[in-house]
Amino acid sequence: MGGDLVVAVDLGGTRYRVALIAADGELRARVSGPTPADRGPSAVLTQVHDAVAALVRDAGWEAVAAVSLAVPGPVDPWTGVVRQAPNLPGWFEVDVRGFFAQRVPTRVLVGNDANLAALGEQRFGAGRATRDLIYLTVSTGIGGGVIVDGRLLLGTHGLAGELGHVALDPSGPPCSCGNVGCLERLASGTAIAHRAAMELRAGVAPARLAALASDPDAVRTEDVAAWAAAGEPFARRLIADAATWLGIGVTGFVHIFNPEMVVIGGGVSRIGDLLFDTVRAVVAARAMPAFREGLRIVPAALGDDAGLYGATAAALDHTAG
């Protein structure tokens, strides 16, 4: 039996983060670095393991209850095998738990990053004191997690909570998942930037923006957000359209899970009021009244650290049996 510290790892496609976190949520130490994704799974895992070992050196392994990793993409939380990771080239059926179990003298857990971020927000972030919570991370894609009665919903294969891949528009754009018109294709940062580029190319956008965006394909979601913040109607409409789709999706989730709180994180959530006001208005107009009683739709509180805190919560739950 180890101590009460958790080594939490958030393995992202571009950066990895490692933190030493106590059971009360106090972050004791942290380190991060660029993920050497192009060098393949074993190079990535070796580098992350070296960072973990360096971080634990002072505290000692006897103070550590578990190493808990949040990974991007579908993962089997019981075996710790990553099925595939779209943002990590060459990752297919990678035994992350096996790799670490051979190298660290403590328990090893592995979970999906968006699922764990949901748990992080519920335990240590915006959703403290809630038991039923929906979490959405809206950035390049849309990921999610569902907390039911204080526990993360896993599903038969541990894959539950892919809230971005609910199809809403049968005549919408094709999605990387094989479906058509998924929420992710309609409301993610990628979708916003894509719509902006399409309208700039088609000459729908105001001439002054077309001049700004001489290369429509280089327009980023951040540019659209900045134009919207400056009051540009074209950009505000694009954000409102995406937020409307998000609200339609959230209405469905609210009807399925009847949560107390919907937490929205990820880069696109930083757009703020324009996005959240629209989502709340759509849910208010479309959800059945009883489902809206006391329902809060709020920004995430933990930012980029949600995965680290969620990995910690998962390890603490596991330790508690």
Ligand SMILES: [Zn+2]
């Ligand atoms: Zn999809």
